[in-house]
Amino acid sequence: MAEPEPLIGIDLGTTNSIVATVQDGQPVVIKNRTGQALTPSVVAVSKNGKRLVGSIAKRQAITNPQETVYAAKRLIGRKFSSHEVQDALRQLPYEVVCGQHDDLRVRMGGKDLAVPELSAMILQELKADAEAHFGRPVSKAVVTVPAYFNDAQRQATKDAGRIAGLDVLRIINEPTAAALAYGFSRTVNGRVAVLDLGGGTFDVSVLEINQGVFDVVATGGDTYLGGEDWDNRIIEWLVFGFAKEHGIDLRKDRMALQRLKDAAEKAKVELSGMRETQLNLPFISTPPGGGAALHLQAALAREKLEDLTNDLTERVVGLTTEVLGEAGVRPSELKEVILVGGMSRMPRVVEAVRNYFRREPCKGVHPEEVVALGAAVQAHALVAQESELLLLDVTPQSLGVAIAGGFVRRIIPKNTTVPTSATEVFATSKDFQRVVKIMVLQGEHDAAHQNELLGEFVLSGLREAPRGQVEIEVTFDINAEGIVSVSARDRETSLRQSITVTASSGLTEDELKRIMDEQRGYLMAARISEELIARRVELDTLARDVMDALTRARLLPGGGGLPPDAVPRAEQVLEHARQVRAGEDVGALGRACELLAASLAQLKNPARSGMGR
Amino acid sequence: MSTQRANQLVEAGLWLRLSGDAQGAQKLFERALELDPGNTRAQESLATLVGGNTGTGPFSAPSTEVSTRATPLPSLEGDWGAWAVGEPSLAVEETAVVRTASVLLPDADAGPPESDVLELLSRDETPITQEYGLPPDTYRAPLGETELERLLRGAGDLLELDDHSGAVDLLFKAQELAPGDPRVEALRLRSERMLMAMLESKLGDLGRVPRVRLQPDDVIWLNLDHRAGFVLAQIDGGVTYEDLFALSGMTRLDTARILAQLLDEGVIASG
DSSP states (O other): OOOOOOOOEEEOSEEEEEEEEEEEEEEEOOOTTTSSEEEEEEEOOOOTTTTEEEEHHHHTTTTSGGGGOOOGTTEEEEETTHHHHHHHTTTOSEEEEEESSSSSSETTTTTEHHHHHHHHHHHHHHHHHHHHHTTTOOOOEEEEEOOOHHHHHHHHHHHHHHHOOOOEEEEEHHHHHHHHTTTTHHHOOEEEEEEEOSSSSSSEEEEETTTTTTEEEEEEETOOOSSHHHHHHHHHHHHHHHHHSSOGGGGHHHHHHHHHHHHHHHHHTTTSSSSSEEEEEEEEEEOOOSOOEEEEEEEEHHHHHHHTTHHHHHHHHHHHHHHHHHHHGGGOOOOOEEEEGGGSSSSSHHHHOOOOOTSSOOOOTTTTHHHHHHHHHHHHHHHHHHHHHHGOOOOSSSSSEEEEEEEEEEETTOOOOOOOOOOEEEESSTOOOOOOOEEEEESSSSGGGSSEEEEEEEOOOOOOSTTTEEEEEEEEEEEETTOOOEEETTTTOOEEEEEEOOOSSSOOOEEEEHHHHHHHHHHHHHHHHHHHHHHHHHHHHHHHHHHHHHHHHHHHHGGGGGGTTHHHHHHHHHHHHHHHHHSHHHHHHHEEEEHHHHHHHHHHTTTTTTTTT | OOOHHHHHHHHHHHHHHHOOOOOHHHHHHHHHHHHHHTTTHHHHHHHHHHHHHHHHHHHHOHHGGGGGOOOOOOHHHHHEEEHHHOOOOHHHHHHHHHHHHOOOOOOOOOOOOGGGGGHHHHHOOOOOOOSSSSSOOOOOOOOOOOHHHHHHHHHHHHHHHHHHHHHHHOOOOOHSSTTHHHHHHHHHHHHHHHHHHHHHHHHHHHOOOOOOSHHHHHHHEEEEEEHHHHHHHHHSSSSSHHHHHHHHOOHHHHHHHHHHHHTTTTSSEEE
């Protein structure tokens, strides 16, 4: 019987991403090809024009800031004109420009790339890691997104999957995935808090779990609070210490800063497990005017780190209080508290959460891996049809129309299972009104302008009558693909007008196809380039061996019994190899290698070789 | 004319010798003797050098081998990025040798010492590819077309002698003088390509993972600059040479030079 196709769950994070699968009934993380569970969500084009993804890209982020893209998740599916993007642009060292449909394009390696294209590079890397793990192609995945992502952001994430060659079976919420990994769908009925303190963001969610149905009842946090803030405090401490001792500001030197960043992150991680760590950065700086390069050596204690970052921990607690307060949930009402994200391993953070909730947070699953593991569980359940674990596809945010006074009338509430349909009747708001404008909105805010406008249309030719006498029936239809159709009908005349809204990542279908073609071309070129390098290395080794054998043959009396044409022939083969090496023809390089190997065999063992006879 | 050229080559050879490149110096003295077989300075310099080189023979004591590789002058250290410190006593010995060489005065028909291309090279102490740190020295001696020509000719000579490293350095200087000059650009590209090929061949398969051979406590006693320190810090047993080119933040050539030097000095080994 053929093995079932491998399925993966992907936590596509702001700072790091992870891929997992279910093996022998257990969810497990797939390590990347460098043996790490976490792949930094960073892509770059190095100074020599090479595309870099993951830890290599991260390690050159500071020395090559304009060509290194990180935190693309903060931008995905958003409009260039949105205040979230405009806020983000102030902090990003790479260049972002406006696309044709008010979408974003990131300038990298001389090209303007759509955000899903950049996320696809990370997904492609994770897919390749999974393929290396399984030893066969992988094409189906469940991908997680924050609970607050709207349709456009979810669609953009799906598009990223498509570009990467993945069929995204389902997009699920990160806190839901974390709860799934803990098996809460079977064991918990009630409210659960999920605190996700990652590298760059802090998300607080409250889930209502009821007979395996997950409802996100509250979400909030800070998209600019995460592990990097803790790293930066360590960097500042090191920089000021060094400046005091040597009068040199290391922040002005990109190489020094990159080393400080790497060392600070490492020290922070180490301090979660030990009480003190050493930071040794030899040759960190050459003093102005020359002289021997200086070393940075420091010891950092856990207590010191806690002192340096006390306000950050307080912000974590403050934001949690805020989100729970807005949702009207008391800490004592919660059945469980899950800690997610690498930063939640810091003892001080765990202690603060424990003190706030007056309960021990769940610790059974690795906090960095829990979301990916939950996604893998869901991917497995989708294919195995394990109905008790199957999450239903739901509307992530409420859908409605704008009504008089600038308010919103919700027609389909959030978390409604799709496909679905709902109808509501409205009346004209002015005397003798001939026209109504239907504005389709998505979001949870009561004020219309605070929600996202998905589309609008006009129904005209209404009967002239005093206000409230003409009734308009508005119907929302969402099909299984998430496509929303909205129609408005004059109940008296049956006059009808409608609009179809498809969540868009900002990319048109044609653009998507073009990007997918380019990706295929890139992967093909990368494979050829790898083959080219391997062939050249093989050719160099063989050529060196042939040259050595030739030297020996020339020194031996009578050529060591070689046929008379063996030496000139070997020289000819070498010359040919030299010419072929300069080119980029993998086939020709392969043939040159074969010729060299044959020539080498003859030079080493003239009696057995048939060549030259 | 050939006498004058031979004298210039001797001067250049002495500069190379001063900067620790005994092999390069030997090539220049030999070339001078080809042009002017009776040139006594070339003969003497070569004899001194070869005399000093006897230690490199297979039967010599290992310690004398170091004497062919003088501790570099600080002015050239930045260009190479990495130097492992030799034995202090040997360094002192080399200083003495250098002093002997530097008292040789140029012949009357040779150009003034500062007109030599290698002197020009040593005059600028700012590393060519320095990307940050102190603002580069804005002072530059007035240089005209003749200096550009001299730099080009010097680079050509060095290329003929297979000293691509020296040629690249001269051509960078030439490029500073004449940024758009196609001759400079073509020659620089050619010599860079050659030098890169030589350095890559020294590193071997670029897919290999280098590792640091020394313990952290020993590393701090090396004599590295911050750029070499940065490259060394990236070698963690997980990244390949090719990865290092990508994450060094420097040009491929500068990175290759540093890696080759670290490899030469036994600080790192290929996996």
